[in-house]
Amino acid sequence: DVKVTQSSRYLVKRTGEKVFLECVQDMDHENMFWYRQDPGLGLRLIYFSYDVKMKEKGDIPEGYSVSREKKERFSLILESASTNQTSMYLCASRGNMNTEAFFGQGTRLTVV
Amino acid sequence: AQSVTQPDIHITVSEGASLELRCNYSYGATPYLFWYVQSPGQGLQLLLKYFSGDTLVQGIKGFEAEFKRSQSSFNLRKPSVHWSDAAEYFCAVGAWGSQGNLIFGKGTKLSVKP
Numbered sequence: 001d002v003k004v005t006q007s008s009r010y011l012v013k014r015t016g017e018k019v020f021l022e023c024v025q026d027m028d029h030e031n032m033f034w035y036r037q038d039p040g041l042g043l044r045l046i047y048f049s050y051d052v053k054m055k056e057k058g059d060i061p062e063g064y065s066v067s068r069e070k071k072e073r074f075s076l077i078l079e080s081a082s083t084n085q086t087s088m089y090l091c092a093s094r095g096n097m098n099t100e101a102f103f104g105q106g107t108r109l110t111v112v
Numbered sequence: 113a114q115s116v117t118q119p120d121i122h123i124t125v126s127e128g129a130s131l132e133l134r135c136n137y138s139y140g141a142t143p144y145l146f147w148y149v150q151s152p153g154q155g156l157q158l159l160l161k162y163f164s165g166d167t168l169v170q171g172i173k174g175f176e177a178e179f180k181r182s183q184s185s186f187n188l189r190k191p192s193v194h195w196s197d198a199a200e201y202f203c204a205v206g207a208w209g210s211q212g213n214l215i216f217g218k219g220t221k222l223s224v225k226p
Contacts, residue, residue, distance in 0.1 A: 004155075033213065040121070042218035043202070050212070058213065090155055094214075100146055101204075101214055103155035 003027075006091050006104035013111050019078040021107050023091030031094040032074035033101065034058075034066065036087045043090065049074055081111045114139050116205050118217035125193050126225045133188040133220050135203030145186040146204040146214065147177055156202060162186065173197070198224045 007022035025032065033048040035058075045058030047066040055066050063085060067075045074093075078085055088108050092101040117136045125131055137143060144163045148156040160171025167179040177188045186203060200221045204214040 031212070040218065043216040045213055048213055092156075100158050100161050101156075103148075103157070105155045106153070108153070 004091055004093050004102050004104040006089075006107050008107050009105060011107060011109045013078075013081050013109065015082060015111055017078075017081050017111075019081045019109070019111075021076040021078075021089055021091075021109070023074045023076070023093075023104055024072050025074075025093040025102070026072065027093060027095065027102065028071065029093040029095050029102075030071075031096075032068065033092040033094070034064075034074065034076045035090040035092065036060065037090055037106075038087050046076065081109075083111050085109065086111045114205070114207075114215050116203050116215050116217035118201075118203055118220045120220045121218070122221045122223065124223040124225060127195050128192050131188075131190045131193045131197070131222070133201050133203075133222070135186045135188065135217060137184050137186065137203070137205045137215075139184075139205055139207065139215075141207045143205045143207065145177075145179060146206070147171065147175070147186075147188045148202045148204060149173075150200045150202065150219075152199075159188070159201075193222075193224055195224045195226065198222055 004025045013019050034046045035043040049055045049068040065077045090106050091104040094101045115138045146161045147159040150156045159175050162169045162179045200219045202219045203217040206214045
C-alpha cells in the first residue's frame with residue numbers, strides 16, 4: 001500500500017521558533033508538494049520539488065523554505081514561526097506525468 | 113489563468129438521497145481531473161480520476177463523475193448518500209503531459225441528515 005507519512009499529526013510551537021515539518025514517501029515519486037489548508041481557502045501550494053535538491057515556489061512561499069536531500073524526504077521549514085502560520089499542513093507526492101497525488105495525514109500546527 | 117470552481121461551499125442532504133457536487137474548471141490545455149475526499153482531521157483520499165476515454169468514470173465508495181468538455185465541468189454524483197459520506201470534497205485539475213502541481217478547488221463540505 002502506497003504511503004506518504006508526515007512526522008507529526010499535531011504540533012504546538014512558540015512564536016519565533018524554527019519549525020521543521022517532515023514528509024516521507026515510499027513510492028519512489030519524483031514530485032513532492034507542501035500545501036497549507038485553511039477554512040474557506042482550500043489548499044494553497046507553498047513549495048514543490050520535482051527532483052532531489054530542486055525546488056519551486058508555489059503560491060504562498062513567504063515565511064517558508066524547503067529541503068529535499070533525498071528522493072523520499074521533503075521537509076518544510078518555518079524559519080521563524082508566527083501566529084498567522086497556524087494551519088493544517090499537507091504533504092503530497094506524485095509520480096511522473098498524468099498521475100494522481102497521494103497525500104499524508106496532515107500536520108495541525110498551532111503557533112502560540 | 114488556471115482555476116477550479118466549486119460553487120457550493122456547504123451542502124446538506126438526507127441519508128439515502130442522491131447527491132451531486134459541482135466542479136467547473138478553466139484550463140488552457142487538455143485537462144485531467146480528480147475528486148478527493150477529506151474526513152475531519154485527515155489527509156485527502158482519491159475518489160476517482162479522469163484522464164481520457166469514457167467520460168463517465170466510476171470511483172470508490174459508489175461515487176461517479178462525468179466529464180463534460182463543452183461545459184468545462186466534472187460533477188461528482190452518488191445515487192444514495194450514507195451518513196459516513198459526510199466530509200469535505202475537493203475537485204482538482206492537472207495539465208495533460210505535466211508532472212507539476214494540481215490545481216484544487218476550495219472544497220464543498222457535505223453534511224448528511226439522518
